[in-house]
Amino acid sequence: MSATMESEAWLAGRAGRETWPEIQGMMEVGRMLHGRGWSLATSSNYSVRLSQDPFRLLLTKSGMDKGRLTPADFVVVDEHGRPLPGEPRPSAETMLHVVAAQRSSIGAVLHTHSVWGTLLSDVYHSLGHVRLHGYEMIKALDGVSTHDHELEIPIYENTQDIGSLAEEIAERFEDDTKPKMHGFLIRRHGLYTWGRDLDEARRHVEGFEFLLEVAGRALTLRSALPAGLVAPPVSL
Amino acid sequence: MSATMESEAWLAGRAGRETWPEIQGMMEVGRMLHGRGWSLATSSNYSVRLSQDPFRLLLTKSGMDKGRLTPADFVVVDEHGRPLPGEPRPSAETMLHVVAAQRSSIGAVLHTHSVWGTLLSDVYHSLGHVRLHGYEMIKALDGVSTHDHELEIPIYENTQDIGSLAEEIAERFEDDTKPKMHGFLIRRHGLYTWGRDLDEARRHVEGFEFLLEVAGRALTLRSALPAGLVAPPVSL
């Protein structure tokens, strides 16, 4: 059976898309993230892995209002980020989802586009990362059991060449000399994070966006402190 | 047939106003924009073009609470911004909607009145514009396919003489020596933007308001940065 026939058979076996829990879950996530201002203006995109072999990833279509997603606003892609036959055009950033979701430990990927994520990814770009330490919220990330943990969020330059960026990120996933990566920022663009399932990815988004707001307001407070108060830590 | 008779015939052919999708759409937009604090205190106004020939524009009435719009809160005007016979008084800013909606590429116009729009239109007024570059969110604007785009948002002085301002804006639309205008600010007042339809205008509002908040917070962060961090770009 050719790959195309396989894909068609696979899709035929998954009718009734409006009842898929993965779609209902992403529609709800979209309302929440759009409501908080982290997915405005059709920015950002979400995905959930449907199966690992063959690799099938369900992804928000390009250009949809994330506060008003419908079951028609999703596309199924394969391991090369190509839509299955009959499926619409996926987002330009599809491969960033694919490289994450191909890892067996990752079942869902969420990309957000917040004001603080945009600002922090810019201010800290020259350092290559935002580093945070000592915040209880860091324990929201999978596998972190103490606030006494140094979180490093890599920052990548924004680019229209998503293929190269996806490769760079795939290499970072494989680099065992570095601490486990729970998410990354793209400069003046936003956050990618993920989890074993959609609930965990959602917890990671909330944790990261909280920490980015804390880091941004800490920077602003820093210059305002009178003698006698100690500035919040600034990652350098 | 006189213009008045024509108008009456046109209106008679469009009964059942409570079912118009254009009205339902603007009621929903109003709840969203009021909820975000971008349309408080009956400020701002919205419009959708009903037909191009004859020109008929459906506009929010003056002084309505945008979070609680009802089908009775809209007025139909002609190409001179005059209400059709029997229609109530439109907003003083009607002609700003008309000059935009007379362009064939524009089907809906949204005006918002946010805190950041008010502040930025003031701080940058002496330069005549806010310029933004390199932000991914700029791609929310129609026809922009890369973040490597210089967005220029013109700023006009606030005035009670809406007629002159409308003429100035009409000229800017026709000025091919300048980059395409996706929206403009009125000083200490707010944003006008538009789109081919209400969904696109809504995407543009969200994109602009996001960028204005980023630009405002970037200005504030600027003075707070310790050595080693690089300030976000400030449009000058």
Added chain:
Amino acid sequence: MSATMESEAWLAGRAGRETWPEIQGMMEVGRMLHGRGWSLATSSNYSVRLSQDPFRLLLTKSGMDKGRLTPADFVVVDEHGRPLPGEPRPSAETMLHVVAAQRSSIGAVLHTHSVWGTLLSDVYHSLGHVRLHGYEMIKALDGVSTHDHELEIPIYENTQDIGSLAEEIAERFEDDTKPKMHGFLIRRHGLYTWGRDLDEARRHVEGFEFLLEVAGRALTLRSALPAGLVAPPVSL
């Protein structure tokens, strides 16, 4: 007929409190203002005048969660701020509502307690007022037809002696040498504003709270501006 008998007769004639539109209106206002963070922790209070002669004012009871008001959470008071027979204890600030609602042009009074109102009423207290000029939002206030209007918001010292404060405010209402007062601030406490009816009072709350946020963020931006940008006006 004694005043007490009159009051009892009056109350008897107004059964079915759960259907009163004044109560439904204030319950909705409460959900909105609590949602925005302007009426947290049972702070703030609202009133609507039921009749002018005899003077009857319907007021939120003391200590109620404004996001969850029920028809039982209101009290009817007379022109001395005393509850009618059988009615519960009103808020300590009742007389601030009474002095406003006794004016024939005022039918509803709203008190809010926002972060920016708390801060601005403190920062500007030594001047006795916040003055704002040139903002379009000033036109949200009744009778103001141009942004070229100087709005003066008086600031009173906070006090537990509400009686004296109420007298001071009654005098300010009568002082024709001063511009019309649309609202006032109490230091480190919050805003009082009003309108001909609840809808107008609601518009005024939204307008004032917007302007207070603009004024507070303008102050913060001021110190951050690079050369070439002009600081927003600071009331002095």
Added chain:
Amino acid sequence: MSATMESEAWLAGRAGRETWPEIQGMMEVGRMLHGRGWSLATSSNYSVRLSQDPFRLLLTKSGMDKGRLTPADFVVVDEHGRPLPGEPRPSAETMLHVVAAQRSSIGAVLHTHSVWGTLLSDVYHSLGHVRLHGYEMIKALDGVSTHDHELEIPIYENTQDIGSLAEEIAERFEDDTKPKMHGFLIRRHGLYTWGRDLDEARRHVEGFEFLLEVAGRALTLRSALPAGLVAPPVSL
């Protein structure tokens, strides 16, 4: 009867958990606090005392999304913070709830994790407390009848050794030489507060979070003030 048999008998007598008002109440509190961004990423936890003798405390389970709590997301613990037989694992911070709820005047405990609480608990940590004075909102706290009250919010270092922290807090409760404690902060972590019942604890959370935002913004405004304006008080 052994303690275990007693516990089993007690639980058996409380079937139909989905109808418990304590659970319905905490589910609603969770939606509100998550909506405001004070309980993101499964952070924070809530409890209500079910009975004093035997001591039974109903507590949110560890790791639940506070915006989507269900009746299955709660656990009953005894006076040692141990789950009753058959009950799931409680949060690591259970003993902080137990030491508060063992006091006869306290029936509910709420822990939140806000951006401003995180920042203020850090900036003021070296002083050991945040002190606030003169704000009307302080009257939201039980037993405070005037804004002319000095509120002291103790700050404790964050730790994984919850047992020691719980002991330290139990001692502070017993220390009559210090002013009544309405809540405390844990450094870079968040706020604990409580009340006679869930409604009072909820009022205290809203009051504290409001005051923490005021204190944080007051610090930021301080450095921005032009000559002629007076800085808000900074606790030192």
